[in-house]
Amino acid sequence: MAQHTNPLPRIVITGLGVISPLGNDVQTLFQSLQQGRSGVGPLSRVPTESLPLSNGAEASQFSGAIGDYGPLEKPLQRTIRKGSKVMCREIEMGVAAAQLALTSADLSAERRDPYRTGVIYGCDYIMTLPEEFAAGVEKCLDEQGEFHFERWGPDGKPQVNPLWLLKYLPNMPASHIAIYNDLQGPNNSITLREASAAAALSEAYLTLQRGHSDAILVGATGSRIHPFRTMHACMQEDLASDRDDPTAMSRPFDADRDGGVLGEGAGAMVLETLSHAEARGATILGEIVGYGSSAVTARVTPQFQRQALANVMRAALGEAKTVGHVHAHGLGTVEGDAQEAAAIGDVFAPAGKIPPVVAAKSHFGNLGAGGGMVEAIASLMALQHGTLFPTLNYDTPDPRCDIPVTVDNQTPAGDSFLSVNVTPQGQAAAIRIARFDD
Helix, strand or coil: CCCCCCCCCCCCEEEEEEEEHHHHHHHHHHHHHCCCCCCCCCCCCCCCCCCCCCECCCCCCCCCCCHHCCCCCCHHHHHHHHHHHHCCCHHHHHHHHHHHHHHHCCHHHHHHHHHHHEEEEEECCCCCHHHHHHHHHHCCCCCCCCCCCHHHHHHHHHHHCCCCHHHHCCCHHHHHHHHHHHHCCCEEEECCCHHHHHHHHHHHHHHHHHCCCCCEEEEEEECCCHHHHHHHHHCCEECCCCCCCHHCCCCCEEEECCCCHHHHHEEEEEEEEEEHHHHHCCCCEEEEEEEEEEEECCCCCCCCCHHHHHHHHHHCCCCCCCCCEEEECCCHHHHHHHHHHHHHHHHHHCCHHCCEEEECCCHCEHHHHHHHHHHHHHHHHHHCCCCCCCCCCCCCCCCCCCCECCCCCCEEEECCEEEEEEECCCEEEEEEEECCCC
């Protein structure tokens, strides 16, 4: 149970929005997790003929149509439709999750002070689609198909849309969301790959505690499914091999795991000071009670992810001894999972004191920067429901991962949880969220 001895304002969660391979609303997401559904299947958004894999977790129910953004007034619908011309898919997903969270929180324009409402958003670096340059490249080819760079300036570049870069800048989710909703308060963009979501939540939490804002729309969006990004991931990351049953590919902490699974998605929360939420009669879904951030490189120790994860979990715990459950990064790589399990043991040892561990990536793979937010939302729903969801494909325990991985939907979720994420380079972040206790 969270202790409230800090004189700083308490920060609560009042709205949720999600775009995921398991649906575009939080209830559908949680029901799918509890029922053991997987979002992993054949890829349709990228050509796979030259790739070593053909499966991933696409947010297939998200088309970018205005209906995906939830109920909106007609003027806002027109504004977002117009803005979609300079939004790539990752930015569209992020904006949609934010609009859904605003609706969930019932934080309409009439119920918020634009000067005291901000946006903090996590995002990965976003890669340009190759077709942005196709017409320009074609102008620089000779009859034999050879490219002549000296022709790019006079002939090729004029074929490129002058606004193309706006579609791919990682600060644009926060920018679009603020402009569409006239949110003139604090605005920030966090780019820490998979650690972006917890880092954005931490920054929003601190900004509210400092008194710089009354409410902040905080979220994260990301994708590993993209012609260039998918190719880069295949070249640089440990990815799971295709299986006859694609839903069996993502296997966090299982002895038969062989890599991560590519996915896409976004999530958002509305955070408010408790006094602001109570004054407007908001429904309170949970409370932020701790956070941690750390970076440890391989130069420091070969077990750098283990150290970084232990650092952020201890920081987020603060004086608390334990939590109801840990939502692990659970990427499914052989070494990464072993280091994460060791970090959990380091923090919560002896073994009998380790809380239940769950990994939603077993259902939908690595959503990039958006994954941590979707995972935190899933755990928050579990707190409200009372029980956790299973970690899929955990069939054979690995002695290197000696932690209590949840395999059913009956394990108590507890009164609080830690959600942790780490990048391949050793940047980690954690957030601790508790059931609201007034």
